[in-house]
Amino acid sequence: MRFDTVIVGGGLAGLIAGISLQKAGKSTAIVSTGQNALHFFSGCFESIQEAPQQVLDIFNEAGIRVHYKPGVRLMPMGTFKESALSLDDVSLFPTPQFGKRVLIINFMGYHDFFSSFLAEGLEKQGMECRIRFLTLGELTQPELGPNEMRAVQIARKMDDVWEKVVQEVRVLLKDEDTVILPQVFGLKDASVPTRIRQGIPAQVVFAGTLPPSVPGIRTQMQLKKRYEVLGGTYLMGDRVTGAHVYQDVVQNVVTKQLDRHYLEADHFILASGSFFSKGLVSNPFKIYEPLFELDMDYNQDRNTWYNPTFANHQPYMGFGVKTDANLQPSRKGVPVKNLYVIGSILGETHPELGSGAGLAIRSALKVTELITK
Amino acid sequence: MDNGIKFQEYTESTYNFEECTKCTVCTAFCPVLQVNPLYPGPKQAGPDGERLRLRDPNFFDESLKYCLNCKRCEVWCPSEVKVADLIQSARLQYDTTPPKLRDRLLASTDFMGKLARPVAPVVNAVTGLPLAKTAMDVMLKIDRHRTFPKYSASSFEFWLKRRRKEQAVFSEQVAYYHGCYVNYNYPQLGKDLVKVLNALGVGVQLLDGEKCCGIALISNRLTKEATKNAKHNVSVLSKAVESGLKVVTTSSTCTLTLREEYPSLLGVDNSAVKDSILMATRYIYEKLEQGAKLPFRADFHKRVAYHTPCHMQRLGWGIFSEKLLRMIPGLELTVLDSACCGISGTYGFKKENYETSQAIGEQLFSQLRAIQPEVVACDCETCKWQIEMSTGFPVMNPISLLAEALC
Numbered sequence A: 001m002r003f004d005t006v007i008v009g010g011g012l013a014g015l016i017a018g019i020s021l022q023k024a025g026k027s028t029a030i031v032s033t034g035q036n037a038l039h040f041f042s043g044c045f046e047s048i049q050e051a052p053q054q055v056l057d058i059f060n061e062a063g064i065r066v067h068y069k070p071g072v073r074l075m076p077m078g079t080f081k082e083s084a085l086s087l088d089d090v091s092l093f094p095t096p097q098f099g100k101r102v103l104i105i106n107f108m109g110y111h112d113f114f115s116s117f118l119a120e121g122l123e124k125q126g127m128e129c130r131i132r133f134l135t136l137g138e139l140t141q142p143e144l145g146p147n148e149m150r151a152v153q154i155a156r157k158m159d160d161v162w163e164k165v166v167q168e169v170r171v172l173l174k175d176e177d178t179v180i181l182p183q184v185f186g187l188k189d190a191s192v193p194t195r196i197r198q199g200i201p202a203q204v205v206f207a208g209t210l211p212p213s214v215p216g217i218r219t220q221m222q223l224k225k226r227y228e229v230l231g232g233t234y235l236m237g238d239r240v241t242g243a244h245v246y247q248d249v250v251q252n253v254v255t256k257q258l259d260r261h262y263l264e265a266d267h268f269i270l271a272s273g274s275f276f277s278k279g280l281v282s283n284p285f286k287i288y289e290p291l292f293e294l295d296m297d298y299n300q301d302r303n304t305w306y307n308p309t310f311a312n313h314q315p316y317m318g319f320g321v322k323t324d325a326n327l328q329p330s331r332k333g334v335p336v337k338n339l340y341v342i343g344s345i346l347g348e349t350h351p352e353l354g355s356g357a358g359l360a361i362r363s364a365l366k367v368t369e370l371i372t373k
Numbered sequence B: 001m002d003n004g005i006k007f008q009e010y011t012e013s014t015y016n017f018e019e020c021t022k023c024t025v026c027t028a029f030c031p032v033l034q035v036n037p038l039y040p041g042p043k044q045a046g047p048d049g050e051r052l053r054l055r056d057p058n059f060f061d062e063s064l065k066y067c068l069n070c071k072r073c074e075v076w077c078p079s080e081v082k083v084a085d086l087i088q089s090a091r092l093q094y095d096t097t098p099p100k101l102r103d104r105l106l107a108s109t110d111f112m113g114k115l116a117r118p119v120a121p122v123v124n125a126v127t128g129l130p131l132a133k134t135a136m137d138v139m140l141k142i143d144r145h146r147t148f149p150k151y152s153a154s155s156f157e158f159w160l161k162r163r164r165k166e167q168a169v170f171s172e173q174v175a176y177y178h179g180c181y182v183n184y185n186y187p188q189l190g191k192d193l194v195k196v197l198n199a200l201g202v203g204v205q206l207l208d209g210e211k212c213c214g215i216a217l218i219s220n221r222l223t224k225e226a227t228k229n230a231k232h233n234v235s236v237l238s239k240a241v242e243s244g245l246k247v248v249t250t251s252s253t254c255t256l257t258l259r260e261e262y263p264s265l266l267g268v269d270n271s272a273v274k275d276s277i278l279m280a281t282r283y284i285y286e287k288l289e290q291g292a293k294l295p296f297r298a299d300f301h302k303r304v305a306y307h308t309p310c311h312m313q314r315l316g317w318g319i320f321s322e323k324l325l326r327m328i329p330g331l332e333l334t335v336l337d338s339a340c341c342g343i344s345g346t347y348g349f350k351k352e353n354y355e356t357s358q359a360i361g362e363q364l365f366s367q368l369r370a371i372q373p374e375v376v377a378c379d380c381e382t383c384k385w386q387i388e389m390s391t392g393f394p395v396m397n398p399i400s401l402l403a404e405a406l407c
């Protein structure tokens, strides 16, 4: 089967590249082994200091509600982080003092939302906090079963009963100016968080839970849908296992499920993610890119790979595939002519493109431009 | 230097379960977990449970029977854990209660077919009667809402055998694994395939005595019987493959069973034949891609919605059916968001599963009600029963649509 471009990896980077290439009239396919880092997405796009119209358009057209407002956002443990672009689920404030009195709502039996850490953190900022637990019939044992309560299971129930939560919160609300709720709303319908805000007569802030991330899953579904509406072919649950490279030009890629039916294209994009997604692999001796065996940018001395203090910046997170200014990689020093590398597999090798979601989006748009030129 | 890589190869676990990073992605998509609180979900039933079961088989949990074996967890898992295989193999290995009479009956698609076919009108009439349905519901716990697939009075094998000579004149030949459904319930699909392949200049042969693929035996824990069928099928498939034939199929579930479940769940080696077993839509797409032409009618017009059956999704071959449908002039195609229809073979026929089954299907049914297609296209026969029963929209295999669109 032949396409203009075949993309390996369907995370944020692969999807943004796929969508913008389809918009430019190219035919593309994305092959992806299962899901990606969007399932753990906080809702906030890291390292985006400005918001180009092109990026806002992609999100708007996919029905993803984002807002651009440089400032800080509340983290799940009650601390703050500088941010500028986020999903509407996540509030951005000019300063950490976003309220005076705060009502924090949790669900009885739900352990993946850290209400007391949140309260502690906010009290440090001089806010007064009160925590209340809601007991909803929909979230009791026979309804949710023997599984632990997880964000997605709760979110599924909330899709039907979020109005009930609004009513309960209205009853509980005393003189608080702010209400904090866990991020478990609007799995199917991105407008629910906004409607909850309209229903509660106070400022409403949604705070992160342990994974999976409800806004992240929704965003992934919306981007994939948009990509398919634009005519893209998304091969979910398949893995690229190899490629045929002839005279430094990638001819096709081989997948596990399509076996002898190769996917051919003029251009190929590698968006297979970092260690977590197996875009990069490490063993006791080396760190490598398993698909094309591309040249890597990393320190060979294993002792320098990690910092023994877990919470510190870990050097291995900086390692990535070595590419030129056009994000093109090489093998044994020889450039591969029609291959591009985007997203977190780049590590921190291109600081000018940022990190996290910012890197995924910027590198995807840059490569789209190069391919469509 | 490369010792490290070998080391990782040696530590590969059964069904890859140690690769599980506990990321919870699978739990977000399991269709049963969304509607049935009794089910522990793919993560707990699969890799988490396996750790415990390996330690002590008493950790086996009977609720694993609620798993549909739809394989969607495997499609979404970023770490390629064979979650559904883990669950099914645990059921085969640890559940020691004897399968119920009802489960045996439902599982014996071949046997029921052979038994019913000569008296098809009678069986159809009887299984359709309200009294018989109530009796089945009460005594066998087969849900009364279900309509049994009709049995055809004449089998597909009988039909094709009578045409052996006219098929032999084609210079190119394929063997067709038709499965029980085409043979006993819906020979028309087989006839449609013959029409399309003949139009491509390809003659169709039967295998030398195929048996039911055995998926229903597997899901009802009739391991011995399933393994017997598997060995038999691999041997007749080998014969065909050795003589240079490709084997085409029209059911995604039969295909997944022949290609994946035999080695994975039954330990039956199919490596000699696996690569030669292809869904007919893939076989035909590849022919057209290589330049073959089909004589399409000019006056064909249909609004079609394509539903990717779970096992087609797992095979990763929905793309072939979709691209093939798009090649039909006059066919207006909508591809549905892939969602399980809820029936999963014999699962939905069981009284205890009826509600779960319908609740799961709702995601798909509501899409169909919104689109109002003339026809739903789909490569699975049990989906066909479920969608037709639940929505009233007619369901056709892509091959039958193709046949209808030809001159």
Ligand SMILES: Cc1cc2nc3c(=O)[nH]c(=O)nc-3n(C[C@H](O)[C@H](O)[C@H](O)COP(=O)(O)OP(=O)(O)OC[C@H]3O[C@@H](n4cnc5c(N)ncnc54)[C@H](O)[C@@H]3O)c2cc1C
Pocket: A008, A009, A010, A011, A012, A013, A014, A031, A032, A033, A034, A035, A036, A037, A038, A040, A041, A042, A043, A044, A045, A046, A047, A238, A239, A240, A241, A271, A272, A273, A274, A276, A277, A278, A279, A291, A342, A343, A344, A345, A355, A356, A357, A358, A360, B078
């Ligand atoms: C737990 C976690 C939380 C994060 N949270 C945030 C956040 O809140 N904000 C932020 O800005 N950034 C966050 N990030 C950073 C994140 O990496 C980026 O934001 C971005 O989502 C990365 O996208 P990607 O497409 O490059 O890679 P990924 O999302 O990792 O996607 C790569 C995909 O490629 C697939 N793949 C790999 N190899 C193959 C193959 N051979 N064949 C087919 N498919 C293959 C993988 O299965 C995967 O689906 C987080 C990262 C992690 C790990």
Ligand code: SF4
Pocket: B019, B020, B021, B022, B023, B024, B025, B026, B027, B042, B043, B046, B047, B076, B077, B078, B079, B080, B081, B083
């Ligand atoms: S998706 Fe895969 S890795 Fe994640 S919890 Fe499920 S089985 Fe484990």
Ligand code: SF4
Pocket: B029, B030, B031, B032, B033, B041, B042, B066, B067, B068, B069, B070, B071, B072, B073, B074, B083, B084, B087
């Ligand atoms: S096979 Fe289907 S029903 Fe079974 S655990 Fe996986 S997703 Fe759930």
Ligand code: SF4
Pocket: B109, B179, B180, B181, B182, B211, B212, B213, B214, B215, B216, B251, B253, B254, B257
């Ligand atoms: S999948 Fe095919 S062969 Fe197997 S039981 Fe069903 S109809 Fe019979």
